[in-house]
Amino acid sequence: MFKDVEKALFDLRAGKLIIVVDDDDREAEGDLVGLAELASPENVNFMTKHARGLICAPVSEEIANRLELVPMSEENTDAHGTAFTISVDHKETSTGISAFDRAKTIQGLASSTSKASDFHKPGHMFPLVGRFGGVLERRGHTEASLDLARLAGVREATYICEILKDDGTMARKVDLHDFASKWNLTMIEVGDIARYVSFQDSPKVKLPSSYGDFDLQLFEDEEKREHVLLSKGDLTTDEPLLLRLHSECLTGDIFGSLRCDCGEQLHAAMEKIDQVGRGAILYLRQEGRGIGLKNKLKAYQLQEEGLDTYEANLELGFAPDERDYQIAADILSFLDIKQVKLLTNNPDKLEQLEMAGIDIVERLPLQMTAHQENRAYLQTKQEKFHHLLHIV
Known part of the structure; x- marks a missing residue:
C-alpha cells in the first residue's frame, strides 16, 4: 500500500x-x-x-x-x-x-x-x-x-x-x-x-515503565481509532523484529481481570522485549475481539449464564472473532518492517499478517499459566479458536 x-x-x-x-x-x-x-x-x-x-x-x-x-x-x-x-x-x-x-x-x-x-x-x-x-x-x-x-x-x-x-x-x-x-x-x-x-502525523514520545524504557507512537486510522506502537531499540535494521499484536482489553490490561490472560500477556511481552533489547507491541483498539466494551460485557453476562466466549459472540450476532489485522500490517509497512518474530498463540494473526505481506520468520508462544477463573476460557480458545495452547 x-x-x-x-x-x-x-x-x-x-x-x-x-x-x-x-x-x-x-x-x-x-x-x-x-x-x-x-x-x-x-x-x-x-x-x-x-x-x-x-x-x-x-x-x-x-x-x-x-x-x-x-x-x-x-x-x-x-x-x-x-x-x-x-x-x-x-x-x-x-x-x-x-x-x-x-x-x-x-x-x-x-x-x-x-x-x-x-x-x-x-x-x-x-x-x-x-x-x-x-x-x-x-x-x-x-x-x-x-x-x-x-x-x-x-x-x-x-x-x-x-x-x-x-x-x-x-x-x-x-x-x-x-x-x-x-x-x-x-x-x-x-x-x-x-x-x-493519517500516519504522517504520528506523535512519538519516550515512555519509562516498570519494564524498562520504551518509545510510544500513536497511529490513527480512518475511523479515528488510536492504535499505539510500544517499541524498544532500532526498528530500522533488517533484522526480524520481535513483535506482539495485542488487542485492547480494558478489564484485563487495566483492572487485572482474572477472566482472561490479556493483562498477563501484555506484561510478559513487555518484559520479553526489554530482555531482548529490541522489539515492539502494537496495541490495537479491538476491545472484546472487535465487538467493543459494551458488547463484551453483554458476552460476559451470557457466559455467566452458561455459554462460553465463542458461543456468547454468536448469540449476540457477531462472528466468534471480529478482528482484522490489516491496520497492523499497514503500520508495519509504513515503518518499513518486513520480517517479524511474532509473539502469539493465535493462528489467525499469523495467517492475516502473512496474507498482508509480512514475513513471519518465527512464532514464539506466549502462554500463561491457567488458573481457576480462566481455565474454561483458555480451553475454549484452544478447542474452538484453535489457539496453539497446551492447557492441562
Whole structure:
C-alpha cells in the first residue's frame, strides 16, 4: 500500500500522470492525476485522447482566494459537493482549448506569482477547490490529488481527468487496472492516501515503565481509532523484529481481570522485549475481539449464564472473532518492517499478517499459566479458536 503511494509521489515529481481510484461506495471512478506546476501539453493531450473525461484543476483554498476563483454556482447541489469555480483561461493563450493552451492555464494556476488579472473568466479550464482537511475531511479526487501535491512537496494545485471506456461509459476497477497496465501508470486508491496522510502525523514520545524504557507512537486510522506502537531499540535494521499484536482489553490490561490472560500477556511481552533489547507491541483498539466494551460485557453476562466466549459472540450476532489485522500490517509497512518474530498463540494473526505481506520468520508462544477463573476460557480458545495452547 504505502510503497504504491511513494511510487506515485515519485512519478508525480517526475512530471508523470498516475491513476487515483476513489471508494467503491462513492463514485468508484478513476482519475488521471498530475501536478499542475509540471503540466505538459503531452499529458493534457493524453487525457483528452485516452481518458476522455472532463479535465479539471484542483487548487487549495488559499490559491482559489488569491486568484478570486468564485464558485460556479451560488447553491452547490452536486451529489458529492464538488466545489467547481468559474472556469478560466490564462491570458497568454489563444482560444484556450488546445492542449498547449490548457497546459498553460494549469501551470498558471499553480504559479506563486499569478494574479486574478492573469486569467479570463469564463474559460476552458475548470478549477475545483479542495477542502482544508484533505481526504480525511472529504474522500474525493480533488482532495486526494491535493494531498498528493502536498506530500510531494509542491504547491497544492493539480490537474485531473476521469477515465472513460471506449464505449463512453465509466471505467471501473477492472478496466482501470487494464488501463494502468497498458500505459504503465501507477494506480493507487483514495483509501491508501488517507491512511498514508493519517500516519504522517504520528506523535512519538519516550515512555519509562516498570519494564524498562520504551518509545510510544500513536497511529490513527480512518475511523479515528488510536492504535499505539510500544517499541524498544532500532526498528530500522533488517533484522526480524520481535513483535506482539495485542488487542485492547480494558478489564484485563487495566483492572487485572482474572477472566482472561490479556493483562498477563501484555506484561510478559513487555518484559520479553526489554530482555531482548529490541522489539515492539502494537496495541490495537479491538476491545472484546472487535465487538467493543459494551458488547463484551453483554458476552460476559451470557457466559455467566452458561455459554462460553465463542458461543456468547454468536448469540449476540457477531462472528466468534471480529478482528482484522490489516491496520497492523499497514503500520508495519509504513515503518518499513518486513520480517517479524511474532509473539502469539493465535493462528489467525499469523495467517492475516502473512496474507498482508509480512514475513513471519518465527512464532514464539506466549502462554500463561491457567488458573481457576480462566481455565474454561483458555480451553475454549484452544478447542474452538484453535489457539496453539497446551492447557492441562
